[in-house]
Every structure is written in C-alpha cells, then in structure tokens.
Amino acid sequence: MIVTIMAMILLPLAMALLLLSAPLGRLVPRLLGVAPAPALLLLPIAWEGSVSSYTLLGSWTAIVDQAGALLLAASGLLWMIGGFAASQWLKGREGAGRFSLWWLLTLSGSLGVFVAGDVVSFYALYALASLPAYGLIAFGGGEEAQRAGRATLAAALIGEALILAAFVLLTVEAQGQGLAIATVMHALPASPEAGLVITLVVVGFGLKIGLFPLHGWMPMSYAAGPLAAAAVLSGATSKAGLIGLIRFLPLDAPMPVAGGMILAAGLFSAFYGAVLGLTQNNPRSVLAYSSISQLGQMAAVLGAGLAAGVPGAGSIVAFYAVYHVLTKGGLFLMLAAARPPLWQLLLAGVLALGFAGLPLSGGALGKLAFKDVAGSGVTGLLFALAATGSTVLMLHFLRLVKAAPAAAKQEPLPGWAWIAAGLAATLLMWSLFGAVTGVAAGYALKPGVLFELGWPVAAGAAIAWALAAAGTQLPRIEPGDVGARAIAIAEREAPRLARLATRFEIRAHQWQVSTLTLAVVLILWVVLQGWLAPH
Amino acid sequence: MMETGFDVVLALMLLGVGGWSIIARNMMTAVIIFIAYGLLLSLAWVRLHAVDVSLTEAAIGSGATGLLMVIAAHKVAGDSQRVVRLSRGFHVLAAVFATLVAIGIASLAFVLPGAPVSLAAPVLERLPESGLGNPVAGVLFVYRSFDTLLEKVVLLLALIGVWALARDQDWGGVPGLRLFQHPHSVLMLLARTLPPIGFVFAIYMTWAGADVPGGAFQGGTVLAAMWILVMVAGVRRVPRVSSPLLRLAIVAGPLVFLAIGFLGFVAPGVFLAYPDGLAKPLIVVMEVALTLSIAVILGLLIAGPPRAKDSA
C-alpha cells in the first residue's frame, strides 16, 4: 500500500524530472495518461469503509479512508482520461514539455492531497495541487490567460497562507502531540481557538472551491487555458478544497453555529452560481458557475453535517463529488467539438442534468445520499430548489453548446474522452451507492424517490422553457461578477501599493535617512529600556 | 589647577577643532584641520597616561590617515557635491538626534559603576613571566596576542582591498603616486613639516620607554609613516606589487607570528603560548618581522592600487 501511495505521488514527479533530459523528455508529453495509473490501484478502497494510515517518509504520513478514496478514484480516472486527451492535443505543439511539467506537478498534488495524513504533507500536496495550475491556465500566453493565471495564483497563495495559519494553530492547540490530522483535529473542539481555526479553514479552502464571495477567479481561470487543463482543474483539483473541508472540519463534534453558517454560505453559493451562470454566454463560464453552485451545495452538506455532528458526512459528500469530478471534467472535454451531433447533445444533456439530480442519473444518487444529512424541512426544500437552479443553468449550457457558431475555437481532443468520463461517472455512482449509504441502489428506482428527485428538475425545465418562451434577455455580466470586480480592483490597487512600498524603500535606503534612522533607533532603544523597564 | 586648566583648554580645542573639521566647506581644509585634530588628540592621550596610544594616534590616526585623506581630498577637490539637497529641517533633525546621542553618552559618565574596574593588577602580576617591561606590550603580545595576530590579517586584507581596485591590465605594476609630486602642493608642505613632528614623537617614545620592549612596535609604525612621506616626496621609488621580495616583506610579520603561534602547540602545548624563558626573545624576533611588514603594508596602502605596468 505504501508503495502504491508513494508511486502515485512520485511517478508524476519523476516524469516531470525526466523532462529535464532532452531525449527522454520528449516522450513524457505522450505519456500523460499513464501518470495517474497508480491511483487506480487504490480504487477498491472506495468500496470499503475502513481507515488506515501509513508512514511514508519521516513525519510524512498517509491516511486512506473512504472519503479520500472516493475522490481519488474519480480524480484518478479523470486525470487519466484528461491525460490521454491532452497527449493527443500536445502532439507537435510548441511548449508541450512546459505544459506537461505543470500538468504533472498539479497531478501529483491533486491526487496526493486525498491521502495526506498529516498537516505538513497535506499542506505540501495542497500547494502542489494549487500553485502549478498557474502554468496550465496561463499556457496560451495571451493577456487574458495570464490575467486569469495571476488571479488563480493569487487566490491559491492567499488560500495557502490562511491554511498554514490554521494548521499551525491546530498544531499548537494539540500541544505538540503530533502532526497527524487525526491528532490535531481531536484537540480542536475543546480549543479556545476553534472558531478562528474553522474560519481560517472555511475561508482558505473556500477560496479553492469558489465559495461566494471567494469565487471570482474561477470563471476567469476555467475560461482561459486549454480545455484539457480546464477539465482537470474544474473536475479534480477543485476537490482539493473539498477534501480540506472534509478533513479539517470537526465533523464528529456537533457545532450548530459554525455548521449553520457554512450551510447558509454553501446554499447561497449554490443559488448564486446558478443565477449568475445564466448571465454568461461562454459555455466555459457557465460550467464554472455551475461548479460554484455544485461545490456550494457540497459545502452546505458539510455544514449541515458539522451542525449535527455527522462523522460520515465526509464520505457522503465525497460520493456526491465523484459525479461532479468526472462529469464536469467530461463536459469541458466535450467543448472541444464545435458542433456535436444530436445524440451527443442528448447524452451531454443527461449527464449535465445529473447535477440537478435527474432521476436515474449518477448525480441523482449523490443527491439521495446526502438527503439524510441535509435534512428535511426548509433546508431540504432549499436543496431541492438549488437543484431546480442547476436544471435551468444546465439547459442554458446545452443551448449555448448547440448554438455555438461553427467558427468556435476547436481543440483537437479525442471525441471519446468526454463520453468515457461521463460513463465512468455514472458507473461509479451506481456501483458505489450501496457501499457508501448502506442502502441498495434499487432504492433510487422507487416511485416516491423518483418523484422527489424529479420535481425540481421538472420545475427547472419549466422555468427554462418559460424564460425562453418569454424571450427574456438576462443581463450579461462579466465572468466572475463581483469577484472579478474585486480582482480588477486588486489589479489596480496592488501595483499602486507596491509602488508606494517601493518609494518608501527608496527613501529609506538613502544614506542620510538610513543613518539618521540608526541614530533614532539607538535613542529609541535606550528610551524603551529606561522608561518602560520595570527595574 | 594648572593641569586642570590645561585639560579644559585641550578638551575645548578638541571639540572646536573636531567640529570645525565637520563643518568646513572645503574638503582639503577639513582634512588638514583633521590632521591638526589628530595631533591634539595625541596630547590628550598623553594626558590620559597612555603614551603608547598617543604615539600610535600620532603616527597612524593622524599621520597616515591624514595623509590618505589629503591624497583623496586633492583628487576629488573638483567634485561638485551635487547631491540630494537636504532641507534645513533635516539638518535640524539630524542635529537634534546627534545631540541626544552625545548627551546620552555624556550622562553615562555619571552612572558608570562607582568603583572603577581594572585589569592593571592582573596584567602586572603575570607580566614578569614574559620578561616584558611594558604592560601594554604585554597585553598586545602575550595575553591578547590573538587579537594582534588577527589585526595583522586585517592589515593584509586592507592591502587586498586596495589592490582589488587596480585595473586588470595594470596588475603587477607600480602603485601610482606620481600625481602628488608637484613641488609646491600642500602635500609637499606636509611632507616637509610632518616628519620632524613624527621624529619628535619617536624620540619621546624612545625616551619614555627606554627599557620598554613594546616601544619597537610603535616606533615601527611611526617610522613607517615617515617612510610613506619620503616615498611620496619621490625620494624612494615604489616597488612593483608583483615583486616576490615585496611579497615576502608583506607576509614576513604575519608568517613569523603564525609560526610562533604554532610553536606554542609544540612547546608549552598551547597555541600562542611561549615556551618557558623564550618569551622575550621570540617576541623580539616577531616584532622585528612585524615592524618590517607593517611599514611595507602601510606604505603600500597609501601608495594605492597599481597604476600602470610600465611606468617605471
């Protein structure tokens, strides 16, 4: 097992190192699909409920549990499908080595983070999953791509900073008993800093999953960069944030206030993403807003789990995420074809509406799985309405794809890739449902359940039809909306602040200023010693 | 009373002349005032019963340093001093903080621990072991000879620092002093007036420390300073920096010092300790070598980096 885990993390890194050598390096871009292979060896764990931990190297440990394995299985498959697709796309392309480097680094972190067992390795792998993504997004080199890359990188760096603060606090609160996630999380609920830690965790990982109002970078970055990159970033690496929430929210201790707030934030994000997505006319942006909406729902479920103290909420959310990983990745890959034939559109439609819980789809099983955690009553209704929102949004997406002008940019990705991803998603969901929920999959075929799942979709379809019939023109809002506005402000203000700091520095390093300051500090020193000292 | 009066005048003159050298507009003026200040300072050292220091101050602190700065002032006299114009307010601010620093230090005179501490007694107590008569030399060559050894390395480094500034094509050539050979320059005036003063100090040193071995060190530096002036005046030619003989002269002192240090490992078994009864002869040997090296290094430091290979 240890060997498998090490291979999963190190194989992509080793391949990245191979890029350094000229003859072998040329092979690497062709083998991107092979890099995630070791992850598939861990696939069976997804069906087990057991938790085991391993010592990798020094204080670095790994933990393999159902939540991690579920995300790992889906992400591994997506990286593999995406990798084969990307290899084809890269053939003969300028910068193939460069792209492969960023790809492999991100891949290593993206998969590794699901099994990281202590705060240090989690932090390292999380960074690996987040920072090199810059290179994938900015790959095209255009102004827009670089801007998106910068915004993503800034979000990632700030997120890293918050997470580091949370991790150090956790370690300090654990009184130096160890760095294992289980150890530090055990001490959290009783700690006086619990509120701060949870805030840092939610904001830090919220940046990664695009929780409102931290979502601005997401539509920008998914709209930029090659499709294959957008596919794995939206499908797989965004789940690094999800596993962060799963691991670092104390789900086994009921925290009604914190949980309630996360629930509310997640649901708001779910609706916000659905509504704002409708204002977009780039299918990529629509998918990005759909991600905001979907990940918002996942956060909401975790919030509900935290409020009630449901330790199993992690696995359930991970199960729901499996569908999103592969399907969202698949839908991005589908955009490679400018005008898909009807059957493909229909298939894409079924997959897309799965996000809304279309009966019999894989997504529906995810919704069923978290029903108990999400609760009934008002929150249940809100989740159902979120599904309605998803329906409207996905129908909007399908219309855009269908209407895409023939001149739309094409990227030569293999046509089978997205279908494979979608099928894998559906298969995984159906075969895993029983293992995760303990309920036979046949449950999903009961009429009552079908109705329960179906009405929000039907309502959504009705709304979409009504909107179309009325010819309602929704306003066009720039991708990233208020977040993009915030990014624009930051882009304007940060250089100004930096210029100020530089000017301050230039002033400070003038001879006369520096020497005078030395005299001032000398005086100040003695004054502080003399006046404030107790002696 | 007489003495106190003298001290008061001396202290005031030190402040006045020192301050003048700071505010003087013309750089050459400032430097010459500084040299005068150095001589006054030597007097102050005598008043503080530190004749060894007084000699060193006259020779190096005032003489050699002053000479270097005269050379520099002569060369850069034309600099416009076009720089950031500091506002009057900044001047005031600087003055305020400089004054605060001065007041702070001055006030410490009244708060230093009442019973003065001193190592005089321990120094004297063990001085006979070394056979030296001058306690200052005892500190320099016996108790803290490690400092003195490192100080020689510092001198070597200073030479490396100066030589680093040669142009590659000039390397191996002769340090350039030619520009300062105008017969009527201020420098020539100094070259004529300073040696007698230095000489007086040398005599005073010999007189004060008749039987004191430590005198040779200070004497060497004074003479080195005089040699520099002679060199500047063009009486003696400056050797090439690549000359093996010159290199030998440069490293002779430090080499002997190090060798005696290592000898300590052998004889009493401790680095920089002297074998029983051999302390004084070894120190004398060391001082002879050091005098040579110090004189040569000081001379070369003032001569500056080599200028041109074929100027000789």
Place this chain on the structure above:
Amino acid sequence: MSAVLLFWLAGSGLIGLAVYGLIVNPHPLCKLLALNLLGSGVFLLFGVIARRGAAAGLGGDPVPQALVITGIVVAFSATAIAVALLLALHAEAGEASLDQEDEEP
C-alpha cells in the same frame, strides 16, 4: 573637574559631532572623515575608562590601551580601503558620490 570627566565629555561631544557629520555631509570623503572622528571619540572614551582603572602603580589600565592601539590600526585599514574605493569611483564616474540614480522600476 577631573581629566577623566573632562575627556569623557569631550569624547561624547566628538561622537555627537561625528554622527551629525556622517548623516548630513554629502561627500563620501567628508563621511569618511566623520567616521574617523567618531572612531577617535570612541577610542578617547575607552582611554578615559583606562585612566579610571589606574591601579597597581600604573597610570592607566593597560588592557584598554592595547585594545585602542589595535582599534586604531583597524580603523586605519578601513580608511585605506575607503580612500582607494573613493578614488576608483572618482576615476570611473568622474565624481565620487554615494547617491545612485534611483529610478522607479
């Protein structure tokens, strides 16, 4: 007033003057001069400490005196390097100034 106190006050004043000169005098040679003045002031204060330690028949504590001698040599070494640098800079740039052209990058 004793010589000890007098020269302590003089040394303090010299340090103050030197610090002022070091801050405001623009030309590096003036700064170098101020540094030497600063050094001489510090040495003088050490001399006063030595004088306070007059004991066992000596007019002053020999340890600080020896240290001052070492200090003077070290300060001279600094001056020698500084002058050489200053002259090289003067030869290279036509003018010895410490101010670099600070441009907004």
Place this chain on the structure above:
Amino acid sequence: MIPLQAIAETGTTPGGALLVLGIVMPAVALVALIGLGGRAARMIVAAALLFQLYVAVRVALLVAGSATPLAYVVGGFQPPLGITLRADGVSALMMVVSAVIFLGAASFAWKDFAQARGQPEARLSLIFWSALLAMASALNLLFTSTDLFNLYVGLELLTFAAIPVVAIKGGAETLRAALRYLLFAVFGSMLYLFGIVLIYGAYGTLAISAIAAQVQPNAATLAAAGFVTVGLLAKTALFPFHLWLPPAHAGAPAAGSAVLSALVVKGSLFLLMRLWFDTFPSLREPADMQLLAFLGALAVIIGSVTALRQPRLKLLVAYSTVAQIGYMFFVFTLVPKTAGDIVASAAWTGAWLQVVAHAFAKAGMFLAAGLVAEVLGHDRIRDLGGLSARAPLVVLTFAISGLSLMGLPPSGGFSAKFMLLAAALAEGHWVWATVIIAGGVLAGAYVFAVLARMMAAPTKAAELASIGRTRQLIALGLASVSVLMGLMPLHPIAFFEIGRFP
C-alpha cells in the same frame, strides 16, 4: 575587583584546538597565497577549504558526541586577561554550514578565477581567493570567539574581506555599492565598539561568560546593549539599514554574492543572537525586542514587495535577502525570557533553521542567477523567456530555492516558518504571525513571477552562451540541501541547545 571565580567553564576541552585551527588555518593559507602569489591560489584554497570542512565536521561530531561545548584558551590565559574560543551547538552548526557553502562557492568559481598557466599573476585570482579565505577565517572566529573585542576584530575582518568581493568587477555602480557598504559597516562597528567600551567600563572584562555571570541591569549596561545591538543591525542590513545590501550583493560575481548573502550577513546576526541569548539574556526588554521584530516585519514586507518590482534578477534575489533577514529578527521576541519551555525551543530551532535554510537556498539561488546571466548575457527578468528549454537545471535550482524561501514543504524554509509561527501563535503574537504568513505569500509572488518568465516562450531569438554542467550541479546541490532539510521532523532540535548559557 574582578570576580575571577565567577567565570565558569573556561578551560580547554579535548578537541578545543580544532577551534584555533578553524580560524588560523585559513589565515595561514591567506599568508601563503599572498606570499606565493596568485598562481598557487586555487590549490591553496582547495586545501584550506577541505581542511575547514574537516575541522567543522569534527567539531560538530565532538559537540554532538559529548553534548557539551568545546573550548580553547588561547595562549593559556583565561579570561579576563586572555581570550577563550568556544563552540556550542549553534557554533558547530554554523561552522559546518559555512564550510559546505564555501566549498560549493569555491568550486563554482573554480574556472572563473583561474590563473592561466605560465602567465603572470592575475588580479582576479589573487583578490578573490584571498578574500574568500579571509571570510572563512572571520566567520569561524565570529562563530566561536567569546571575547567581545576579539569579535570586533572578526567583524571588521569579515567586512574588509567582503569589500573586495563586491568591488572586484569594477564599474561605477559596483564601486559605489562597495563604498556604501564599507562606510555604513564601519559606522556600525564604531557603535558596537562603543558598546564594548561601556561594558568594559562596567565589568572590567570582555569575556562573554564573565559578563553573563555578573550582568546587572544598570544604565551603563543597558546603553551598552543598545549601542552594540544597533551597531550590529547596521552590519546585518536589517531594514532600513539595508542601503548597502542590494547593490553590493547584486554587483558581486555570482559565487561572491552567494557567500555574501548566505553567510556574511549571518556573521553579525550570529553575534547579535550570541549577545541577547548568551551574554545578557536577562536584559531582554520586551519593548526593545518588539522594536527589533517591528523592523524585521518591515523588512519582510517592504523587502518582498521591493523584490517583486525589481527589473533584474540579481537585484530581486538581493532584496529577497533583505526580506528573509527580517524573519530572523522575530526570534528576539518569540523566545521568552524564561527559556526552557517548548515554545522557546521551537522559536530557537525555527530561527536557526531559517538561518541555515536561507543560507543554502540563497547560495543556490544566487549561483543560479549568475548562470542565468551567463546563458542569456543579461539578467532582465522581463526577457528570461525560453530559459527553461535551454537551461532546465538552472530553472530547477531557482525553483527549489524558491520553494524554501516561500516556505513550502518539504523545505528547511517551511520547517523554520512553521516553528516560528507556532511559537508566535502560542505566545499570542498575532501581528508577527500575520507578517510571517504574508511574507510567504509575497515570496510566492516574486518566485512565481520569475519562474513564469523562465518558463515562458522565448521573447526574442538571442545568442545563448553555454554553461558547464558541473556548475549547474553545484548550484542545484546547494539548493537541494535547503529542501532536504525539510525532511527532518518538526521538533525542536536538541543539538541547537547544546552549551547554551543558562
């Protein structure tokens, strides 16, 4: 009078002579080099530096083996008359670090400062290697001497050795940098020296152990501590006393910059830590320590932002040094007066890890920057495009050095930051914790800004020079050490505590 009996552990220990050799052998080599001329330079330097590594490793093993410090009474005269050398855990650590980095830098510079066979002595060869030897000697002195005046001589020796390295390339900008450096450093030395004068006036001794045994919080001592500290701040280039550092470190040849940034600024920092933790720990006034931390915070923030805006790679790396020095000043406020608890040990270990990790990362980064300038013929960040294709090892070196500077695991920089942060948060120093974290973000920004340019497509076809593989591997090797340090467990390291004064 002098309480001679109050002076503890001043006797020579077995192996103490190694400390003398560590300081004196480079000096012997220097004398030989000047005497024999630059033609023999490289052989002398190689022998001296290898011997230095041997000495350092032996010292470290002896200290680790006995868990007590080594000591040597030079000349056989114990303090207060004589000078004692002493190597505790951190001394031994720094001796090893410096020996390794010197060897790395010297091998890197091996070809650059070669002496053509049969030719007359070359200036570059004599000057560079002499200065390198003198720096090695001075650093070992700073790491092991326990006499404040002896340390002053060491400080000056270090400065005078650094100046020729800065000035060696000539050119107005470089000379100006060297002159700034020299004048400012000497200003600092004078303040330090005055502090020593006061200490001698108060205690009649300059031996750290003797002072530590009798230190009193009287006015003279407090003022002395202030002068000594501020003087050393000037030498350590803590913001805003960094005016000399960026041009000096950016103007030196790559191997020189590596040593200057990695080790030379640490010399005076080491002394500062020696003073506040060993000499007069009881005088650590929280308000003053906060002042140091405040300047450190300014260094981190302003230094990093300024680095971000530099047009040239070497300047960026130099400003990164300004920022990284800032982190090290948090230790003064993070290690509580009452040492011994786990927080204190964490901060102490964190600070030394930061010193060491930065040393290796920065050495690697400066060497990489030097190679970049050689490959492209310039080091304008804007035009770094295409480097990854041409010199991937150099980019890798820059990246892994950057990893440590950003504080991402696995790296020594991360371990250091993690422990400093843990100490800061445990003590409730929220502001400093925030600065430490923000500094990481800014470091990430400037490292990525450079990496992104390096990985970008070439901006224009340029004539590329080729660089040897050996030098790339040396740079990579030094940088890798900073990463490998991250594999050590995140615990306070007992070795760093050996021989600390109580």
